[in-house]
């Protein structure tokens with residue numbers, strides 16, 4: 001059976017152009033209505049000088065931050081997405097997989113006031129990556145994670161495990177993506193194991209929706 005961790009990044013190599021089109025045509029309603037603004041406000045609320053966007057994709061958040069005078073740096077594991085992010089903005093964007101970052105094999109800079117991961121932590125073994133990110137934070141820095149809300153994404157099966165996103169309803173040719181579902185306590189345990197303490201939690205929600213669109217976690221290195 002293929003390893004879901006490698007199938008996951010492979011799916012992004014396959015889906016990169018369709019993803020760029022989906023983001024740049026504004027075709028993901030939850031992003032337009034709720035989650036883009038939620039992460040942007042959470043970043044701005046901490047008034048960071050220097051931000052790392054981990055798993056930056058085609059770079060929309062990098063552009064939103066540089067437009068506001070923030071020194072933003074991106075990193076992503078897919079070359080097409082990295083190229084698109086570089087071409088559309090001014091932020092430096094590194095090409096590195098989460099696995100390479102976990103082993104500190106690529107230098108992506110350090111002393112970040114904020115490291116954010118917007119729907120970008122999709123693999124199972126996130127603790128080594130989060131531990132590596134912890135060491136790149138400046139004093140007083142924090143980690144910001146926006147992810148699918150575990151209670152709405154659970155679909156009646158509230159336990160950690162691999163799931164599959166088929167991108168049904170998205171336009172274009174998509175390869176299914178394995179992603180690792182984790183419960184709320186599993187997220188908190190992973191942060192703890194990586195040396196972080198939870199500093200804040202939000203459940204961004206549209207006023208006309210009965211369920212939250214995402215979970216937003218703010219974590220700070222434990223002293």
Ligand SMILES: C[S@@+](CC[C@H](N)C(=O)[O-])C[C@H]1O[C@@H](n2cnc3c(N)ncnc32)[C@H](O)[C@@H]1O
Pocket residue numbers: 008009012023054055056057058059060061076077078081096097098099117118119120121122123
């Ligand atoms: C759902 S997209 C989110 C992109 C961006 N953060 C945004 O908000 O549009 C997930 C991103 O994670 C990246 N990614 C997934 N697995 C990765 C891995 N193992 N190493 C590096 N990047 C990875 C993908 O290339 C993709 O850009």
